[in-house]
Amino acid sequence: MKIKLKISRYDPMGSSGYEPFLQAYDVNISAGTTVLDALHKIKDEQDGTLSFRRSCRSAICGSCAVKINGTPKLACKTQVIPEFEKHSTVIIESLSSLPVIKDLVVDFDAFWHKIHKIEPYLNPKEDDKDLKDKDGWWIIKKEDALKTDDASNCIACGCCYSSCNTMDADREFLGPAALTKAWRFIGDIREGKTRRLSKISDEHGIWSCSRCIECTEVCPKDVRPLTAIENLRSEAIKKGITDNAGVRHVEAMVDSVRKTGKLDEAAMTFRTLGFMRSIGMIPLGLKMELHGKMPLPSLFGTIEGIDEVKKIYDEIEKENLSLHAINREREEK
């Protein structure tokens, strides 16, 4: 069957560069034809100037990631006909949040810079006697290896980076791929230093994630970056790395819901940012107020059934206490 593929073309750097536009190509597609197959067909038979990246053609190298009908995907893993049946169109664009070099090819410099920033290698424990056998080989229990197993499957395709909503608001945010790589090492039983964890707990790190879950939704390898970020947050708290706006925000939120059953946005801002920085947020607060997003603190009562909320907190605390006891016991063994 013939399907019209619309592909974003853009040449910001070429000598005769062109502005972004969508170019349509009619392509003969059969069952099983992937988007990457179709791109090759276009390049070979219709338009040799079309630029895109690919290497393995087997969902391993991560180089063919593009947006297909608005969602970041691997072109070599996505079939054209199901896409067309679902959306009645096939629009192929470059990944978001990375500058276009040409057509579907983006510049990954910022992405790799952030991966390097988290120090993507193991800092082994110095006192590792209990973790090695008599010949000096590491002994890793299956359950310990499984902790970072998903994170190890990342192929650095950039799909999560492209879908990340926080990245739209904060270009300095480390992003889901780099943070997943950080968990790959911080969650490793052999890891010895907490310096890396402190670094990523600062601004633009683990606490900047808005938990929109897009990264986990689009990951073509089921790596679950959001889970990795949540693991890093709980590890940071366990290690006492709590003197930052992210942890203060979480604590303020937990306390607000415990006391009133609601979020007291005003009090949360003061506790998170401190008095001076909160003053600068007053215009935003007034705007939120006008749109009904932030009830006046004086009108802020408790919800009906607040006792039930308190019971939930009590149960969670009991559970956490017993979990801590189990963990402590394990650590002491």
Ligand code: FES
């Ligand atoms: S070409 Fe390697 S992942 Fe698609």
